[in-house]
Amino acid sequence: MTAEIEGTPAGSRLQDLAELVADTPRIVIDRRILQANIVRMANRAASAGVALRPHTKTHKMPQVARMAAEAGAVGVQVAKLGEAEVMADAGFDGILVAYPIVGDAKLARLAALARRTRITVSLDSATAAEGISRAMVAHGTSCRLLVEVDTGLHRIGVQPSEALALARTIDRLPAVELAGVLTHEGHIYTAAGDVAEMERMTQDACRVVLEIAARMRADGLAAPVVSVGSSGTARFGMAVPGITEVRPGTYVFNDLTQVQLGAACESDIAACVVATVVSRPAADWAVIDAGTKTLSSDQRIVRTSERSFGRLAAWPDTWIVRASEEHGVLGLAPDSPLKIGDRVAILPNHICSAVNLHDEVLVAEDGRIVDRWPVAARGRLQ
Amino acid sequence: MTAEIEGTPAGSRLQDLAELVADTPRIVIDRRILQANIVRMANRAASAGVALRPHTKTHKMPQVARMAAEAGAVGVQVAKLGEAEVMADAGFDGILVAYPIVGDAKLARLAALARRTRITVSLDSATAAEGISRAMVAHGTSCRLLVEVDTGLHRIGVQPSEALALARTIDRLPAVELAGVLTHEGHIYTAAGDVAEMERMTQDACRVVLEIAARMRADGLAAPVVSVGSSGTARFGMAVPGITEVRPGTYVFNDLTQVQLGAACESDIAACVVATVVSRPAADWAVIDAGTKTLSSDQRIVRTSERSFGRLAAWPDTWIVRASEEHGVLGLAPDSPLKIGDRVAILPNHICSAVNLHDEVLVAEDGRIVDRWPVAARGRLQ
Numbered sequence: 198m199t200a201e202i203e204g205t206p207a208g209s210r211l212q213d214l215a216e217l218v219a220d221t222p223r224i225v226i227d228r229r230i231l232q233a234n235i236v237r238m239a240n241r242a243a244s245a246g247v248a249l250r251p252h253t254k255t256h257k258m259p260q261v262a263r264m265a266a267e268a269g270a271v272g273v274q275v276a277k278l279g280e281a282e283v284m285a286d287a288g289f290d291g292i293l294v295a296y297p298i299v300g301d302a303k304l305a306r307l308a309a310l311a312r313r314t315r316i317t318v319s320l321d322s323a324t325a326a327e328g329i330s331r332a333m334v335a336h337g338t339s340c341r342l343l344v345e346v347d348t349g350l351h352r353i354g355v356q357p358s359e360a361l362a363l364a365r366t367i368d369r370l371p372a373v374e375l376a377g378v379l380t381h382e383g384h385i386y387t388a389a390g391d392v393a394e395m396e397r398m399t400q401d402a403c404r405v406v407l408e409i410a411a412r413m414r415a416d417g418l419a420a421p422v423v424s425v426g427s428s429g430t431a432r433f434g435m436a437v438p439g440i441t442e443v444r445p446g447t448y449v450f451n452d453l454t455q456v457q458l459g460a461a462c463e464s465d466i467a468a469c470v471v472a473t474v475v476s477r478p479a480a481d482w483a484v485i486d487a488g489t490k491t492l493s494s495d496q497r498i499v500r501t502s503e504r505s506f507g508r509l510a511a512w513p514d515t516w517i518v519r520a521s522e523e524h525g526v527l528g529l530a531p532d533s534p535l536k537i538g539d540r541v542a543i544l545p546n547h548i549c550s551a552v553n554l555h556d557e558v559l560v561a562e563d564g565r566i567v568d569r570w571p572v573a574a575r576g577r578l579q
Numbered sequence: 580m581t582a583e584i585e586g587t588p589a590g591s592r593l594q595d596l597a598e599l600v601a602d603t604p605r606i607v608i609d610r611r612i613l614q615a616n617i618v619r620m621a622n623r624a625a626s627a628g629v630a631l632r633p634h635t636k637t638h639k640m641p642q643v644a645r646m647a648a649e650a651g652a653v654g655v656q657v658a659k660l661g662e663a664e665v666m667a668d669a670g671f672d673g674i675l676v677a678y679p680i681v682g683d684a685k686l687a688r689l690a691a692l693a694r695r696t697r698i699t700v701s702l703d704s705a706t707a708a709e710g711i712s713r714a715m716v717a718h719g720t721s722c723r724l725l726v727e728v729d730t731g732l733h734r735i736g737v738q739p740s741e742a743l744a745l746a747r748t749i750d751r752l753p754a755v756e757l758a759g760v761l762t763h764e765g766h767i768y769t770a771a772g773d774v775a776e777m778e779r780m781t782q783d784a785c786r787v788v789l790e791i792a793a794r795m796r797a798d799g800l801a802a803p804v805v806s807v808g809s810s811g812t813a814r815f816g817m818a819v820p821g822i823t824e825v826r827p828g829t830y831v832f833n834d835l836t837q838v839q840l841g842a843a844c845e846s847d848i849a850a851c852v853v854a855t856v857v858s859r860p861a862a863d864w865a866v867i868d869a870g871t872k873t874l875s876s877d878q879r880i881v882r883t884s885e886r887s888f889g890r891l892a893a894w895p896d897t898w899i900v901r902a903s904e905e906h907g908v909l910g911l912a913p914d915s916p917l918k919i920g921d922r923v924a925i926l927p928n929h930i931c932s933a934v935n936l937h938d939e940v941l942v943a944e945d946g947r948i949v950d951r952w953p954v955a956a957r958g959r960l961q
Contacts, residue, residue: 351861
């Protein structure tokens with residue numbers, strides 16, 4: 198079910214939410230669209246015969262993770278141990294910590310987690326693998342490890358030529374089980390707007406990890422998991438034979454970046470920031486009470502000559518053209534009717550960074566606020 | 580007292596803090612440098628005969644505001660009501676809410692604040708002034724109002740030609756007292772690197788507000804306060820005869836932006852983000868566990884061809900050249916000795932945005948962690 202099916206354009210649907218909020222700035226979630234996004238991705242993954250492991254970094258809320266699990270997700274992915282701890286506390290079993298865990302303090306926390314839930318960690322070095330193995334032995338527990346491969350993002354990940362050697366190292370370590378190979382093909386975002394190129398790049402990334410998995414298996418190593426990521430590319434990755442798991446995150450809410458990527462329509466945006474016009478000092482701009490401490494400074498991925506920090510939902514030509522910490526400056530046509538006191542719904546560039554700035558979100562359904570969810574895993578230690 | 584006086588270069592001083600932290604990423608404050616920054620600005624203001632009203636948005640911590648008050652600050656400035664409430668709870672009297680307060684929910688909170696502490700609000704419209712006046716009458720209290728003037732930033736602020744009319748409107752309203760004129764000359768940051776031009780622009784901004792104050796007084800209106808802002812320009816503004824108040828914020832901690840502005844030396848940086856190297860997958864980059872959810876996405880104000888999200892304190896050539904939410908990518912020379920597990924101290928581009936992402940900071944002195952301060956006003960409603 199999408200907004201189109203209901204016959205409501207996204208702009209006025211989100212703008213309607215703006216009037217429900219007692220004070221601003223606040224993030225409001227349209228629960229119906231959230232549910233539709235979650236079900237659509239789960240159905241796609243099920244049709245493709247691929248496991249869906251959503252990334253919780255977007256929302257950091259057990260409520261959203263639970264909705265995804267009820268729709269068929271196999272487990273959760275987290276970006277940091279603090280998020281894993283919150284999800285484990287909320288009863289989630291089968292957590293992928295997609296981050297190399299390094300250092301004694303974190304290793305002790307990881308081992309404590311592994312004693313109470315099934316943990317998998319992705320990493321790209323023997324150093325990290327050996328540290329985890331030692332911690333698991335010391336605490337009498339175990340976990341699974343995935344070899345993270347750099348397929349072009351040049352962030353975390355061994356180069357493909359070194360993946361087999363790391364897999365062999367992991368296979369020899371005690372208290373850890375080699376589970377396969379993982380990549381995050383985030384470099385595909387550089388091709389935003391060119392769907393064919395994005396698909397080709399995703400297929401290339403999939404081919405790299407599939408070849409590594411094949412070499413691992415030929416070498417007698419276990420590689421049940423071949424996992425690729427990102428909301429922008431999940432639709433391409435799940436169509437590649439041999440891929441066993443996709444890990445999108447942003448798809449639950451969507452944002453202007455996902456729209457730019459062609460991974461969502463504006464009608465699929467489930468979260469907006471509601472703000473109030475606090476100043477209209479000149480004909481061609483107004484100021485709202487949402488700046489970079491509310492929206493983040495994240496820019497649009499396809500850069501234009503103008504910077505922008507988000508767009509009004511109901512006024513497609515009205516952008517936040519400048520922002521400081523608590524001020525967003527709307528570029529306006531001189532005849533814009535916006536005036537002091539008006540409420541506006543903003544489509545954020547990057548909802549993951551925006552949610553991380555808020556301690557709770559409001560949840561709307563059927564024209565009223567029905568719940569408030571704490572952003573439980575916000576502000577947790579890495 | 581500055582780091583130079585102690586004979587300790589900033590880089591190794593902050594890098595030494597990195598080893599004191601049990602886990603990363605964390606913000607660590609060097610209390611000695613914080614105290615030196617606070618005392619230096621207070622002494623400058625006292626010498627100039629100008630009131631110092633530091634902006635709490637940088638730190639959001641009553642502990643830091645109290646240090647500034649003990650050094651001679653006349654009160655605090657806040658960017659939002661939630662910060663004012665935290666500072667009032669901590670016992671601060673004389674709070675400048677430098678934001679037009681609009682909407683019933685906020686007006687009720689403002690009136691409640693005005694009943695327990697002396698409140699001044701700066702604003703740029705009759706609409707906002709009338710709303711505040713009505714709320715003060717309804718709650719049987721009062722506050723002071725400042726006319727905010729746009730001296731070039733083009734954010735909040737009436738145009739200079741309209742300032743006198745707004746002052747007259749305020750003067751006629753019940754339960755509010757006209758207190759003068761205010762500007763935030765943040766547009767001066769565009770001249771970063773050209774100290775003479777920054778000084779000239781600051782003097783121009785001061786001239787505009789001084790002329791308005793003179794016209795107000797000639798018209799029989801009260802204008803005891805002529806207030807200008809910003810850490811980058813405080814040293815210029817306080818030297819202009821007739822300016823009664825300066826409102827710097829970032830100077831307590833400083834950051835790479837303040838260094839670029841020439842308002843601080845690196846040895847004056849009192850806050851760093853401590854991170855751990857978690858991956859060294861190639862010769863020319865490493866990954867640390869501090870990304871945009873730890874440092875913010877705020878860029879350097881003087882843009883280079885390369886983006887950057889901060890710099891290592893002890894390695895002046897090593898920048899965070901890319902960042903995603905939980906990853907910072909360090910551009911390295913191939914012979915860099917940095918390896919997995921190493922701790923690094925990062926100089927942030929913009930400390931105000933970084934602090935806002937953390938629930939608490941660690942405080943170091945004499946080679947050990949001596950305190951932890953909650954970022955008490957973080958996450959509060961506007």
